[in-house]
Amino acid sequence: MIRKTSVPLTALGLVSAVWIALSFAGSLPQPSLIPDHTVISNPGEAPRFLADAWQLPDDPLLGFVEITAGPFLMGSDATIDPMAFDIERWSSTNAQVVLELPTYYIGRFEVTVAQIRSFVQATGYPIDGQALSGAPEHPASFISWPDALAYSRWLDKILRISADTPEALSTLLEGGGQVTLPTEAEWEKAARGTDGRIYPWGSEPRPDRATYRARGTTAVGSHQCPECPFGLSDMAGNVWEWTRSPYQPYPYDPTDDSENLENESLWVMRGGSFTDPERFVRGANRGGGDPGARRAFIGFRIAISPSE
Amino acid sequence: MSAARRRKEWQKDQEHRVQLPNQPGGRTLDSTPGLQVLTAPAVLTLTLVALSFLPRIQSNLALAISIWGAAIVLLAWLLMLYLKLRHEHASRTFQTMLRPQHYVQALVQLAVFAYWGLHWRPVYEFGTLLAAQLIFAYVFDMLLAWSRRETYTLGFGPFPIIFSINLFLWFRDDWFYLQFLMVGIGFLGKEFVRWKREGRTVHIFNPSAFSLGLFSLVLIATGTTDLTWGQEIASTLTLAPMIYLYLFLLGLVVMYFFSITLVSGAAAMVLFGLSALYTSLTGVPYFLDSEIPAAVFLGLHLLVTDPSTSPRSRAGKLVFGGLYGLGVFGLYSLLGAYGAPTFYDKLLAVPLLNLSVRGIDALIPVIRRSRAIKLLRLDWAPLGLNPVHMAIWIIFFGSMTAMGKTDGMHPGDSLPFWEQACAEDRQTACNRLIQLEASYCGDNSAWACNELGGHYRQGEIVSSDANLALGYFSRACELRFQPACVNLLDPGNFSRINPRALDLRLLLREGGQNLMEMTEPELYERACVQHDWDFACDKIMSAS
Incomplete structure (x- = not known):
């Protein structure tokens, strides 16, 4: 005998069972890839990072270093630097050129794994798991070009709205600065200084000054480099660093970056990586990277550039 | 025999009649009463466990756990049933009945899987999981029947139910335990959700449609469709x-x-x-x-x-x-x-x-x-x-x-058709354009992703959403589409170009397979003649 109420009650029971099961499915705790990291505390020489400031360096400008306006020598002259590649030559008539840049700021260190973890924790950005798996103070790798830009956008936003942002940095941003990737000219000036040196420390390769011909990355800032311009670290080796310049032949002209849209997309990477020999970690060397590439030897560094 | 006893016997006979299948067209074979029949679900459950050690299932821990979980439930149920029946000194039997509406339907469904899988490989890769569901369904059906009556009717009945469910909805590997739940609910619905029709107590709902309908409602209400392959299943049949x-x-x-x-x-x-x-x-x-x-x-x-x-x-x-x-x-x-x-x-x-x-x-x-x-x-x-x-x-x-x-070929296959219809503000055309571009973007057409990003940045035919736009530009940029990368750098503008040959191989497929073997001139010919793509016609003109 079937009671009249049994049909709707059974249906209701089944619906509830499925609902509960699916709700449970949707609310299972997700495994956290991000260990709780606080501060890298290596007293002495090693850089310190601030757990309460998105793991940025403990520094008045949170790791941004001013590169003052002025000229620098861009490109390579093969008669001075025999290791130069043709792509580094400015034009058929001039091997190098003096280029003027306005004041900008660039990160003292490459962006670290800990900083990327902060970003992902704050935003849920869908990043490659390998980008989060390295040691916290090592440079972030397995980062695509859009990933690097996404991090820059987030940091720009957070630095603008946070009450914890140092006043000097807030002023910079309010004055038209924008956290982004450096252009390749900005990167090259930061790496080579104004005197056109081949490596950040001078004109001869020095394995004690940078991580190259190595088996893996080292913690950012782990090499002392008193000769390096602007006090920047790892401008040679460790990881290739994305720039916001499309990979196209010199002469360099930032105003044509939005042209040649039909060309295959490649973006300039600078600095070489731990896997590379001396020739690739020279300050003028130019690498072209597929924007979707996520590799163990590709990372980035951020800059504050004047808004275009 | 007393009248009361006769009435009781008659009632028992009537119940038995209602419970036993009495449809024509089947052949029957009865087993002897006892509890030996319970070895069948035990063996099948162990087969299910054994299946979980195949590489396809071992490739995903959540999937293997789903199968082990299903097996544990079945074994627990079987044990409880066995203890209960032994305590009551009851026996259970089965009869076989091979009904053409089951095996013919199952063969036809299998033919659909075979042809579809030829052109969309995930169907064949899903074969092991289909087998796991079939085993689960048989054991579940047996235990349900023996929990409520003496005789289980063995036939091909579970085949069309499982095939029918799986022709329309699969849960992804990480959520596969819900697939077992869906199967179980189909059988429970058949057993419990019943009414009287033409003097007989029959199930109200088609078992597969019941669980599909129920799960569809819940998936829609909870916005969890992405736990399933539903969207892909619905759109990949035309690859054949x-x-x-x-x-x-x-x-x-x-x-x-x-x-x-x-x-x-x-x-x-x-x-x-x-x-x-x-x-x-x-x-x-x-x-x-x-x-x-x-x-x-x-x-x-x-x-x-x-x-x-x-x-x-x-x-x-x-x-x-x-x-x-x-x-x-x-x-x-x-x-x-x-x-x-x-x-x-x-x-x-x-x-x-x-x-x-x-x-x-x-x-x-x-x-x-x-x-x-x-x-x-x-x-x-x-x-x-x-x-x-x-x-x-x-x-x-x-x-x-x-x-x-x-x-x-259908006019709706053509993107320029929808672009034109959207520009003319035809009914739903802009939504369809977005839908179609999203589908092609999902297939890795960088051009389509960039166009979508543009729509969400400009907010003319869809509500403006800067984050969604950036997401689409990022995807297109990673697919080496230069305008999209430029769009990531310059939030104030929208750069675009015509589809590249690589995009056309996806955009012109008209619901079928991607046109990877087609030469570029053939692609532009197709884009111009069949899809009215002006740039392609210009390209042909300039080449000739």
């Missing part, structure tokens, strides 16, 4: 060439054996008719890229046609089929308006129709007595014959095919 013709031919087999022509034919005719009416009124197709989506065409042959949950009279079948067509048509718009995936249309309609069966049964005598039937001579005897229905259906489908309304 001439899929409509293939389904039509398979459908004829089922129609011939089980007289479902009136249901399927009426549903198809209503859908074709309404679709044509909509197009004539609005200038755009109702369904995105077909007159009837291939998955709906499959559903009207193999999902809605369960004889035991549909009307038995010819007129009733006709009304039932017509209502399915109307239901799918209406639900498509309703789901679209709600922002839910529209592929649920065919799944939600069936349980609603199952519920309407008694109403239809009651309505039919009234219709039969109406003057219109007599005036139109619809009571003419030959019109009641299945071969006549099939002949009409064949002529109808043939005509639709000749008009290019089935496997041929």
Whole structure:
């Protein structure tokens, strides 16, 4: 005998069972890839990072270093630097050129794994798991070009709205600065200084000054480099660093970056990586990277550039 | 024997009669009573566990745990049943009954899987999981039957239920335990959700359609469709060439054996008719890229046609089929308006129709007595014959095919068509354009991702959403589409170019396979001639 109420009650029971099961499915705790990291505390020489400031360096400008306006020598002259590649030559008539840049700021260190973890924790950005798996103070790798830009956008936003942002940095941003990737000219000036040196420390390769011909990355800032311009670290080796310049032949002209849209997309990477020999970690060397590439030897560094 | 005892015996006999299948067409073979039959579900459950050690299942821990969890539930149930029956000194038996409506239907469904899988490999890769579900279904069905009565009817019954569910919805590996839940609910629905019809207690819902409908509702309400392969399943049938013709031919087999022509034919005719009416009124197709989506065409042959949950009279079948067509048509718009995936249309309609069966049964005598039937001579005897229905259906489908309304190219396949229709502000055209571009972007057309990003940045045909725009630009940029990378750098502008040859291989596929082997001149020819893409015509002109 079937009671009249049994049909709707059974249906209701089944619906509830499925609902509960699916709700449970949707609310299972997700495994956290991000260990709780606080501060890298290596007293002495090693850089310190601030757990309460998105793991940025403990520094008045949170790791941004001013590169003052002025000229620098861009490109390579093969008669001075025999290791130069043709792509580094400015034009058929001039091997190098003096280029003027306005004041900008660039990160003292490459962006670290800990900083990327902060970003992902704050935003849920869908990043490659390998980008989060390295040691916290090592440079972030397995980062695509859009990933690097996404991090820059987030940091720009957070630095603008946070009450914890140092006043000097807030002023910079309010004055038209924008956290982004450096252009390749900005990167090259930061790496080579104004005197056109081949490596950040001078004109001869020095394995004690940078991580190259190595088996893996080292913690950012782990090499002392008193000769390096602007006090920047790892401008040679460790990881290739994305720039916001499309990979196209010199002469360099930032105003044509939005042209040649039909060309295959490649973006300039600078600095070489731990896997590379001396020739690739020279300050003028130019690498072209597929924007979707996520590799163990590709990372980035951020800059504050004047808004275009 | 006392009168009371006789009455009790008679009642027991009646119960037994109701519980035992009494449909014609099957062959039976009984087992001897005892508890030895319980070794069958035990062995099958252990087979299920063994299956979990295959590489396909071991490739995902959550999947393996789902199967082990299902096996634990079954073993626990089996143990409790065994202890209970031993305590009660009860026995259990089974009888075999091979019903053609089960094995013919299963063979037809298998033929669909075989052909579809030839052109979409995940179907074949899913084979192991299909086998796991079948084993689970048999054990579940046995335990359910033996928990409630003495005899289990062994046959091919679980095959069409499992195949039918899996032709429309699979959960992803990480959530596969929900697939077992869906199967279990199908059987529970069949066992418990019943009513009296024509003097017999029968299940109300088609078991597969019941669980599909129920899960569809919950997935829609919770916004968790991405736990399933539903969207992919609905859109990949057309990767198989001439899929409509293939389904039509398979459908004829089922129609011939089980007289479902009136249901399927009426549903198809209503859908074709309404679709044509909509197009004539609005200038755009109702369904995105077909007159009837291939998955709906499959559903009207193999999902809605369960004889035991549909009307038995010819007129009733006709009304039932017509209502399915109307239901799918209406639900498509309703789901679209709600922002839910529209592929649920065919799944939600069936349980609603199952519920309407008694109403239809009651309505039919009234219709039969109406003057219109007599005036139109619809009571003419030959019109009641299945071969006549099939002949009409064949002529109808043939005509639709000749008009290019089935496997041929459809105007909705063409992006320029929707761009134009959107620019002209035609009904739903801009939504369809977004939908189509999202689909191509999902297939890795960088051009489509960049266009989508542009729409969300500009906010002209869709609400502006800067984050969504950045997401689409990022995807396109990672696919090496330079304008998208530039768009990431410059939030104030929108850079775009025409589709590249690589994009055209996806954009021109017209629901079929990507055109990876086609030469570039052929691609531009197709883009120009079949899709009215101006840039492609210019390119051909400049090359000649």
